[in-house]
Amino acid sequence: MRHSVILRTAARLLVPLMLLFSVFLLLRGHNETGGGFIGGLVAGISFALYAIAYGTAASRAALRTTPQQLMAVGLGIAVVSALLPLLGGGALLEGLWVQWQGIKLGSPVLFDVGVYLLVIGVTLVVIYELEEHNPRLFPDVSLG
Amino acid sequence: MGLLFVVFSGFLLALVAPWLTPHTGRAAGWLYGLLPAAITGVLASFLGRIAAGGTMQQSYTWVPGLDVNLSFYLDGLSLLFALLISGIGTLIFVYAGAYLRGHHHLGRFFSYLSMFMAAMLGLVLADNLITFYIFFELTSFASFVLIGFNHDEAPSRRAAWQALLVTKAGGLALLVGFVLMQQATGTFQISALLESGDLLREHRFYLPIVLLLLAGAFTKSAQFPFYFWLPNAMEAPTPVSAYLHSATMVKAGIYVLARFHPVLAGTDLWMWTVGGIGAATMLLSAWLALQYTDMKAILAYTTIMALGLLTMLLGLGTEVAVEAAMVFVLVHAFYKAALFMAAGAIDHEVHVRDVTKLRGLWQRMPLTGAAAGLAAVSMAGLPPFFGFVGKELVYKAATAFAPAPAVVTGASVLANVALVAAAGLLLLRPFRGSVNEITEAAHRPAPGLWFGPVVLAVGSVGLGLAPWLLDHAVLGPSAGAVLGATVEPHLALWHGLTLELGLSALTVAGGVAAYLSWTALHTSAPFQQLERWLGTGLDHGYDHVVDGLLAMGRWQTRLLQNGVLRRYLSTVLVATIGLVAGAFYHYGFFGGPIAVGEVTAYEWILSLLAVGGAVGTLFFRERISLITSLGVSGFSIALLFLTFGAPDLAKTQFLIETLTVILVVLILTGVSQVEGSLTPTQKVANGAVAVGTGAVVSGLVLAVLKLPFENPMGEYYAQKTYVEGQGRNIVNTILVDFRALDTLGEITVLLAAGFGIYALLRLGTAPDPNAENDPAPEDASPQSEPIESSAPEQTPQQVS
Numbered sequence: 001m002r003h004s005v006i007l008r009t010a011a012r013l014l015v016p017l018m019l020l021f022s023v024f025l026l027l028r029g030h031n032e033t034g035g036g037f038i039g040g041l042v043a044g045i046s047f048a049l050y051a052i053a054y055g056t057a058a059s060r061a062a063l064r065t066t067p068q069q070l071m072a073v074g075l076g077i078a079v080v081s082a083l084l085p086l087l088g089g090g091a092l093l094e095g096l097w098v099q100w101q102g103i104k105l106g107s108p109v110l111f112d113v114g115v116y117l118l119v120i121g122v123t124l125v126v127i128y129e130l131e132e133h134n135p136r137l138f139p140d141v142s143l144g
Numbered sequence: 145m146g147l148l149f150v151v152f153s154g155f156l157l158a159l160v161a162p163w164l165t166p167h168t169g170r171a172a173g174w175l176y177g178l179l180p181a182a183i184t185g186v187l188a189s190f191l192g193r194i195a196a197g198g199t200m201q202q203s204y205t206w207v208p209g210l211d212v213n214l215s216f217y218l219d220g221l222s223l224l225f226a227l228l229i230s231g232i233g234t235l236i237f238v239y240a241g242a243y244l245r246g247h248h249h250l251g252r253f254f255s256y257l258s259m260f261m262a263a264m265l266g267l268v269l270a271d272n273l274i275t276f277y278i279f280f281e282l283t284s285f286a287s288f289v290l291i292g293f294n295h296d297e298a299p300s301r302r303a304a305w306q307a308l309l310v311t312k313a314g315g316l317a318l319l320v321g322f323v324l325m326q327q328a329t330g331t332f333q334i335s336a337l338l339e340s341g342d343l344l345r346e347h348r349f350y351l352p353i354v355l356l357l358l359a360g361a362f363t364k365s366a367q368f369p370f371y372f373w374l375p376n377a378m379e380a381p382t383p384v385s386a387y388l389h390s391a392t393m394v395k396a397g398i399y400v401l402a403r404f405h406p407v408l409a410g411t412d413l414w415m416w417t418v419g420g421i422g423a424a425t426m427l428l429s430a431w432l433a434l435q436y437t438d439m440k441a442i443l444a445y446t447t448i449m450a451l452g453l454l455t456m457l458l459g460l461g462t463e464v465a466v467e468a469a470m471v472f473v474l475v476h477a478f479y480k481a482a483l484f485m486a487a488g489a490i491d492h493e494v495h496v497r498d499v500t501k502l503r504g505l506w507q508r509m510p511l512t513g514a515a516a517g518l519a520a521v522s523m524a525g526l527p528p529f530f531g532f533v534g535k536e537l538v539y540k541a542a543t544a545f546a547p548a549p550a551v552v553t554g555a556s557v558l559a560n561v562a563l564v565a566a567a568g569l570l571l572l573r574p575f576r577g578s579v580n581e582i583t584e585a586a587h588r589p590a591p592g593l594w595f596g597p598v599v600l601a602v603g604s605v606g607l608g609l610a611p612w613l614l615d616h617a618v619l620g621p622s623a624g625a626v627l628g629a630t631v632e633p634h635l636a637l638w639h640g641l642t643l644e645l646g647l648s649a650l651t652v653a654g655g656v657a658a659y660l661s662w663t664a665l666h667t668s669a670p671f672q673q674l675e676r677w678l679g680t681g682l683d684h685g686y687d688h689v690v691d692g693l694l695a696m697g698r699w700q701t702r703l704l705q706n707g708v709l710r711r712y713l714s715t716v717l718v719a720t721i722g723l724v725a726g727a728f729y730h731y732g733f734f735g736g737p738i739a740v741g742e743v744t745a746y747e748w749i750l751s752l753l754a755v756g757g758a759v760g761t762l763f764f765r766e767r768i769s770l771i772t773s774l775g776v777s778g779f780s781i782a783l784l785f786l787t788f789g790a791p792d793l794a795k796t797q798f799l800i801e802t803l804t805v806i807l808v809v810l811i812l813t814g815v816s817q818v819e820g821s822l823t824p825t826q827k828v829a830n831g832a833v834a835v836g837t838g839a840v841v842s843g844l845v846l847a848v849l850k851l852p853f854e855n856p857m858g859e860y861y862a863q864k865t866y867v868e869g870q871g872r873n874i875v876n877t878i879l880v881d882f883r884a885l886d887t888l889g890e891i892t893v894l895l896a897a898g899f900g901i902y903a904l905l906r907l908g909t910a911p912d913p914n915a916e917n918d919p920a921p922e923d924a925s926p927q928s929e930p931i932e933s934s935a936p937e938q939t940p941q942q943v944s
Contacts, residue, residue: 030871033791035879041799048806068902071895082888093884097870106870108880111887115880118891122898123803129905130810 004053011053018046026116027109036112040119047120048127056131059124067125074118081110146190147202147216150183150226151269154262158255165251173241173592176254180233180261187227194223194621197630201271201335210274211332217271220621224470225268225399227618228477232391233261235596239485240383242592243492253293257387260286264392268399273322273332280318280360283393284311290388291380303376306686310373314363318400321356324349334403338628341407354408357400358417365397365451368425372682375444382488385440390447390484391477398451398473401458406628409461415547419459423555425452428678430562434658435666435675439487439497439570443480446523446566449559450476457541458626460552465541467623467633468534471614474607475522475534482519482600483570486512489593490574493586501582502574508586513575515597520571522604524564524655525648528637530607532648535560537635539644557651564655565662572659611635714830717837724840728847735846747787754780767812775805792875 022043029035051059060066084107085094097106157179168175190200203215218226240257244250263282270276285308292304326332328347329340337344344350361367366374377389388394401418408414426449433445450472457469489512490505491497506513522531542553579586607614612635619633639645658665665671704715757777764770782797822830861874861882871877879887 029873029876030880031873033795033873033875035792035873035876037879038792038795038799041796041803045799045802045806048803052806068899071898075891075895078888078891082884093881093888095868095870095881104870108870108877108884111880111884112876115887115891118895122894125898125902127806127810129902130807133905 008053011049015046015050018042018049022046022116026112029112030109036115037119040116041123043116044120044123044127047124051127051131056128060128063124067121067123067128070117070121071125072121074114074116074121076114077117078111078114081107081114084110146186147200147218147269150186150230151216151262151266153179153183154258154265158259158262161255161258162251165254170245171241172250172254173238176241176258177234177237179258180230180237183230183265184227184234187223187230190218190223191617194218194220195617197621199335203271206275211326212274213272213333214275215271215333216266216269216275217335218269219625220618220623221399221402221625222268224473224618224622225395226265228395228473229261229264229268229392232387232477232481232600235481235485235599236383236387238592239386239488239596240381242590243383243488244381245590245592249293253290253381256286256289256293257383260290260388260393264396267396271334273326273334273337276334277315277319277322280364280396281312281315283388283396284308284315284364287311287377287388287393290384291377293381293384294379297379299376300379303373303379307373307377309690310363310370310686314360314370314397317356317363318360321353321360324353324356328353338406341410341628344407345411350408350411351413354411354413354417357404357408358421361397361400362421362455363397364400365394365455366425366448367397367421367452367455368428369682369685371425371429371448372679372686374448375441375679376683378438378440378444382440382484382491385443386481386484386488390443391481394447394451395454395473395477398454398458398469401455402469402626405458405461405466405626409458415459415461417459419456419552422452422455422457422459423552425449426456426559427452427555428674430559430566431671432675432679433566434562434569434662435671435679437498437500437666439490439499439574440484442499442566442570443484443487446563447476447480449563450480453538453556453559456552456555457538460541460545462541462544463623463627463629463631464537464544466626467619467631468537468541470619470622470626471537471611471635472534474614474618475530475604478600478604478607479519479522479531482515482597482604483523485593485597485600486516486519487570489589489597490586492593493589494582496582499569499573501580503577503583504575504579505583505586506575507579508583509589509594511594512589512597515594515601516575517571518601518604519597520567522601522608523570524567524652525560526652528605528608530604530611533608533611533635533637535648535651536639536644539647543643543647553647557647557654560651561654561658564652565658568655568659569662608637611637714833717833721833721836721840724844728840728843733843733847735843735848735850738846738849747784750780750784750787753777754784768809771805771808771812774808775801778804792873 022039024039025034025042026036026039027034029039047059047063050062063070082093085096086092088096090096093111095106095108097104099105157176161176165172193200200218201215203213206212206214237254237257240253241250244253247253260283263279263286266279267276267283270279288304288308291307292300294300295304322332325337325344328344328349329337331337344353347353363370374389374394378385380389409418429445429448429452433442433449436442436445454469454472454476457465457472487497489509490502493509494502494505496502518529522529525531525535538556539553542556543549545552574583615633615635619635620631623633624631754777757773757775757780760773760776761770764773778801779798782794782801785794785797861878864882865874865877866872868881871881
């Protein structure tokens with residue numbers, strides 16, 4: 001698996017597409033199949049694929065933040081979206097919706113974004129840590 | 145508004161005190177004392193209204209669906225206790241400022257103390273059982289941080305833990321009792337509960353309710369056999385001992401007994417349990433007090449004696465006994481807080497509290513000595529002090545207790561004899577005579593150190609001379625609230641030549657004799673044996689209980705958390721088999737052949753692939769083939785989901801399968817080979833578990849399909865999902881809108897699990913969980929170690 005040119009080339013093409021697809025899944029989730037959980041898994045797997053092709057260090061660098069921070073920020077966003085309705089005198093987690101030129105935005109979407117980030121974080125924290133614990137599998141040289 | 149200020153201003157002060165204190169300089173105590181003084185003023189302004197027979201109520205909805213409200217109720221009983229808490233609190237705040245002057249954590253101390261005061265006020269004013277319970281636990285917590293205030297000393301930490309564990313255990317019992325009370329009466333509201341005494345006494349929950357409430361009250365108020373924590377709590381700084389562990393918090397248990405007296409008392413069970421435990425506590429602790437030479441230990445045991453006396457009086461339950469209890473609450477708070485503060489002042493000056501080593505302090509600390517003297521005489525119950533009024537009432541209640549007058553009177557007199565001797569020890573030993581090498585160093589204490597004792601001592605004299613001041617204003621309303629009736633008490637210093645006066649004379653004579661023979665008494669073998677059994681003995685008993693609990697925890701952890709994944713899996717699966725098979729056995733197996741519609745070719749193929757992949761894992765030896773085989777099974781199932789119209793489920797399954805493959809590869813490559821490590825017996829056992837699980841799950845599916853298919857929830861969501869959830873995807877609107885709270889909980893768990901995995905893998909060199917146990921046969925092979933221990937040394941992380 002080390003230095004597989006086919007995998008590396010495929011990964012370079014696939015990873016951006018998968019990330020784009022994950023955002024697409026996240027945003028359309030409310031009306032079509034998809035959602036934060038599924039989108040988060042796709043995004044997590046795309047970074048895992050990058051790690052398999054180029055090594056965990058390269059994948060971490062591409063992430064630009066740590067999975068732990070993603071987890072924390074994700075839960076934070078979900079909690080904020082849960083508390084937001086309380087400010088207007090509503091109930092916890094009540095859906096707030098605004099409509100602007102045919103585009104509907106609501107606090108459940110924000111909640112889903114939180115789920116999305118958290119799922120990416122959890123997926124990657126496990127994969128990265130397991131791999132670094134056992135660094136025989138993924139290539140250890142990044143394409144610097 | 146008034147009650148809200150009374151309860152919550154202390155919490156506000158607790159928040160700002162740590163930041164404010166560095167700027168207050170030496171005046172911290174006097175400045176912060178203004179708050180309890182103001183609270184006392186507000187409460188005093190209610191005196192007239194309460195004395196006229198009125199009550200006050202204030203309620204804020206909190207969790208209305210559960211009948212849990214933040215509601216407060218002020219009647220005679222709560223007003224008496226609230227006035228004590230804020231009044232004594234004022235003096236303690238002033239005293240603490242002087243006692244801990246310059247302490248680097250003074251701000252933190254005032255924060256804790258203020259939080260305690262607010263919690264205690266909330267407790268006595270609460271009108272809802274749940275509110276009551278929360279404030280009750282808050283006082284236990286405040287007590288914990290205050291006892292452990294000198295947290296760098298091991299005895300302080302142990303005492304703090306002990307007090308917390310004992311009072312929290314009681315608190316939990318109290319909570320269960322409260323829930324049962326609500327079940328029996330249908331309300332959490334205390335003022336409404338007070339009307340349903342007959343209902344409760346007749347109810348089948350009456351016995352558990354009484355026992356649970358008593359468990360809460362007896363642990364909090366240090367009754368036999370739980371009193372061991374109170375003397376240990378003297379590790380706290382003296383202002384804490386004076387405030388929490390003598391004048392206020394330990395009386396929370398007494399308050400529980402008094403508050404629920406109208407609805408629970410009046411039965412033989414109550415009378416003999418409460419009266420008996422109270423009398424035993426009173427008698428034992430009074431004489432145990434004479435076994436110690438540390439002033440704070442003597443004061444602690446006499447405090448337990450007072451708590452025992454109060455409990456006994458509330459157990460007797462007659463009108464005069466309840467009046468005696470209410471008077472004695474005041475009497476005790478006045479003299480005991482003064483004596484504690486005086487003992488603390490001595491400790492502050494000479495750093496010694498042993499009564500056999502202190503002499504001649506009168507010459508160095510006349511004001512403290514005068515205050516301690518007046519308080520000690522009140523404690524001994526001599527006229528014309530308030531203590532005398534209280535003791536006369538106690539004797540009156542004892543002699544008038546029809547079922548067993550001789551026993552109660554005898555116990556009271558004997559306990560008071562020891563109290564007189566203890567008062568002598570506390571007053572005459574340290575202050576009399578000329579100074580010795582220890583007490584030479586004493587200076588005149590700062591005003592803050594004698595202000596409190598002097599005020600209380602003067603109060604003890606004033607109320608002794610004019611006790612009738614209390615009749616209408618305080619005593620009548622409070623005793624009336626405990627009895628659930630209107631009472632017209634008449635306190636007087638002089639009752640004429642009565643039986644009680646004779647008993648008082650006898651008590652004083654006995655006390656003087658006990659004091660004079662104290663040296664012989666406290667070194668005599670039977671008394672030392674008593675101390676070994678019931679003083680330090682109970683304390684050691686607590687250690688045994690805690691050790692036993694820890695041993696049990698270790699045992700069950702070894703049993704359930706043995707660190708071998710295969711055994712975890714077997715446990716879960718065998719439990720599943722047992723439960724499902726048990727349910728089928730109980731209800732009869734109602735599954736059966738089901739009518740299957742047309743099965744298409746690709747459905748056949750997918751099913752065969754799923755089965756084949758699973759079966760393949762039995763035969764492959766290579767890891768990568770095993771993983772691939774599992775993957776085939778998983779992806780086929782995902783495709784089956786898709787054919788049955790569950791795209792969300794299928795998508796999730798696909799992604800999870802992908803991740804599982806990655807993870808299994810990562811994990812399995814880190815574990816050494818396991819083949820050959822299983823004995824034939826183990827293989828058979830594993831096979832049986834696998835086949836059994838498959839059988840019960842198949843049975844379950846067949847049974848579920850036999851049930852009539854009704855789907856009201858599906859209909860509901862199909863209708864509401866766009867109207868209320870603003871989305872067309874039912875699954876997603878359920879996840880993020882209708883059941884979003886569940887999702888929030890789940891992702892929180894996910895986060896915790898993620899950080900848990902991170903921590904476990906980062907620790908890396910965690911000790912082998914099997915290292916200290918006898919390795920089970922299947923682990924004898926060195927190749928099958930758990931994942932963590934077989935992984936290589938921690939790798940330095942390479943983050944660019």
